[in-house]
Amino acid sequence: MSYTPIKRPKFSLADRIYIVAIAKGLCRTFKHLVLALTRRSRHREDFNSKGIGLCMPFPEQRWDERLPEYYRGAPTLVRGEDSRERCVSCQLCEFICPARAITVTPGEVDPASPCAKQEKAPKEFTIDMFRCIYCGMCEEVCPEQAIFMSQEYLITLTDRDKGIRDKETLYKLGGVRKGLVNKWNDHK
Amino acid sequence: MQFIIDCWNSVMGDPTWFYLITTIAKLALMFILLLLFVVLSVWIERRIAGWIQDRPGPNRTGIPIHLLQRFGSKEKQPLKKWLEYFGVPANSWIAKLCTWLRLDREIPLFGLIQPMADGAKLFLKQEMTPSYVRKGFFIAAPMFVLGPPLIAAAVLPFSSSVDTCYGAINMCVANLNIGVLWIFAFSGLSVYGLTLAGWASNSKFPFIGGLRATAQLISYEVAMGLSIIPLLMMFSTLNLQEIVQNQAENGWTLVPLWGEGLSLQRWVLLLPMCISFLIFVTSVFAEANRTPFDMAECETDLVGGYHTEYSSMKFASFFMGEYVAMVVGSALVITLFLGGWSIGLGADVCLADWAKAAAITGSDQAATCWQSILGCCAGWIVVLLQFVAFIVKLVAFVFFFVWVRWTLPRFRFDQVMKLSWLVFFEIAVINILLTAAILYFIQ
Incomplete structure (x- = not known):
């Protein structure tokens, strides 16, 4: 056989009416919102970001030391x-x-x-x-x-x-x- | 002075003039409110999109100080001058706070005028009308999108009524007895704009976008209309002001916690109401062409959707129409399910009683100065509080709209159609029968 048919998962009724999944998704995005506003976003320390979320507010905080070696500028x-x-x-x-x-x-x-x-x-x-x-x-x-x-x-x-x-x-x-x-x- | 007061009294004493003047005032208020909300919801949309994606969103737009220099001020750093003028040392915390607020560069508005900047940009862009379009319809289409939601908003009550010495003012531009039907009729009309835009563009992707919009609107209009029937059966009126009044006295549709809302019937009715709410909110999303139902402007498979050929202010008016539809849709959901202007927990009834009592005490001969002033203002204070409650709810629901947009991915078109015809339609019909049964059997 030249191909293998993909086994589609059987979704239960709870899965098919979406509501639980939508609620979960909404919780996830709301968590991101709250964490961004309270300045506790994940990986924030890695970026050493001073703005909301993971952002480095540009003119005040530069990412020059993070420029890769192969960066092509002028x-x-x-x-x-x-x-x-x-x-x-x-x-x-x-x-x-x-x-x-x-x-x-x-x-x-x-x-x-x-x-x-x-x-x-x-x-x-x-x-x-x-x-x-x-x-x-x-x-x-x-x-x-x-x-x-x-x-x-x-x-x-x-x-x-x-x-x-x-x-x-x-x-x-x-x-x-x-x-x-x-x-x-x-x-x- | 006496002459002006007399004039005012005679004009306002005439019921026709009184009606005309109050209606125009309400109309202006509603129009300004809606357009402000459109601007605000663009800002809310972009900021919240940012926060959800771990970034700040547009937080910089302010009035740059170098604009002042353009207009003649030679001073390079007005902040420094001002600090010196008030004798604040340059390294004190006040100076630091000012710098943190970017006062040295601009008058900060926290990005609030970003929508205005966007609008100005769109306004200044080149207006392109491709040679192959059908001109008349091409120009008419954006108006069809922007107009109907604004007209539909006329029946939305934004506060209760207030008694003045000339008569009662109902805080709703047009207190129609067919309010709900009016809204359905006009929100349905806005799809003509999308269809016309798609068709008049004479280009295949906009055409598909317009077709999709039509199909989607017809499907969801059915589900929407049917989902609302249980609610209308419960309130037995189509007048939105009366529906809200009823909710203020007897508990919101979804929160029956006071008045008659504590009866067994209302609590059993909560099940069909919740089903109605889910279907209705989803349909409002679909009607307003918002993600996850923005099939008509699905840029991944339709280039830009029905507005591909549009540019400049015509494009912007499509955008504005979408946001007006969103705001009106949220207002409608609030009005029908979440008590509209009602403050909740029976506070409205108490406030109305208080206002009445204050008016009676105020009109008494023996009333003190303070009491008579309160008597005049009490009604207005209540109305204002209710207006604030309405705005708060509206902002919260607009937030919900935005929140959903940045959470859910877009549906496929066949899924959208399936959801409407095979799921919502059936559930809505069953829901009507269920409500009828509950209303008949549980007293």
């Missing part, structure tokens, strides 16, 4: 430990970006500078935060480990111009990352 550019601009302006992130939020204008690196070996660096690099959908594809596609999703989730602007982030802002937000990319060292 994308940022990073520098290497030698404060080298990691981005070589290959524009892969620009091409992959499904929302077309990224614009890269490639530029040349000054031959005299210590990281002249990489030859290219972005002249301008803007991310339009009004378009960004936080998908993280730019981070994934980047062959130089130059663009990372930060954990910044609170992007509230009072000015439209601040929504378009330029290179300086992105580097400031990204900071410095260690390790990983060594191929542009002079010794290699």
Whole structure:
């Protein structure tokens, strides 16, 4: 036999007229209501919540320390430990970006500078935060480990111009990352 | 001054003008009350939904202080200024309390104006009328939803009557002798709105929603009408004011604890009354299109139900119509089963007697100033107390509505139909016969 028929339970009359079940359900929800109002909800301590029920009232209480490691916030550019601009302006992130939020204008690196070996660096690099959908594809596609999703989730602007982030802002937000990319060292 | 009083006396002395003026006043009161209750029940709904799901619900909506800045106030933190002005140190408990109440950001209203914010939002939204709809019906449908429940509410008594020097005022907009029938007729009419909305939208899911609403309403109207007959047999009147008066004197339908309610007959009648109550309340839920019977707007299988194609204020009026139906439904349940405006435990009779006695003492020549004032006000005080009792009961029942909504999942459509035709219909018919037998055999 290719299938097994499910055995349906036989409901008694008491089950079929619902009333007991409805009363039980109403008691359960009322219990939640009372516990929420008296601030004794279950698992409240785990959340360390200060509001009604299990809620953390947002601007007063933040959940930053609970952000998972893989949280994808705003994308940022990073520098290497030698404060080298990691981005070589290959524009892969620009091409992959499904929302077309990224614009890269490639530029040349000054031959005299210590990281002249990489030859290219972005002249301008803007991310339009009004378009960004936080998908993280730019981070994934980047062959130089130059663009990372930060954990910044609170992007509230009072000015439209601040929504378009330029290179300086992105580097400031990204900071410095260690390790990983060594191929542009002079010794290699 | 004397002229105005004379004018007033002559106008109010004429029975027609007296009737007209009092009716318009009652009408305005009832209308405002209902619309306020709609707004309030939206808030109650959202807050209680929150609490039941372990979250606060909308508790933040207040009047933000930066609005004041928009209107010219240059001060960034008025709270700080005010505290300084009153000489309260910044780290005292008063300042902390003010901060806890978010007085530094807004004038807190604990989310009470959330429905108004929602309403304003809906009002400002783009009004879309798709090109393929049947325009006239499409526009008329929301009015059909919102209007009938408001009209039906006219016969609901919200307090007893009061004697003034110009005549008695019955605290019910229209004291009709067919009150119950009036309510059934008009609450039944509101389904035309849903059906028209579904049909005029010219789109298949709204159409199915409208059809469902019709089928459901017809089914439950039958059960509802039949379930109420035992009650009408007991009170032998269709006038809602008289029904409530009877309950005030002889015990509420479900709580016969005073007056004639202590007789054997009333206690035996409690069984059919409880059955009636269950069927009636369930039918009211179904009529008001509330969960677990909101088949007509079942978003999981009907996109949005009958109002899919609607937007902006038209959508909002469907929403409001639903809430008005809910409030009127609760008021009806209270009126029929839980004593309406009656305070209970025989207090109404005592209060009425007291008011009468006070009026007689007050009109006496030998009465002191205080006694004559009391004589004038006693009737109004009683009416006011009863009005408060009505409101309290109404809020409690609206809470019950909301509570049920956030407890029970939606029925399947065939289950809804089955419940009405195969269960409630039969039980209601048997219930009528049972009541008749009890009324005949147990005296």
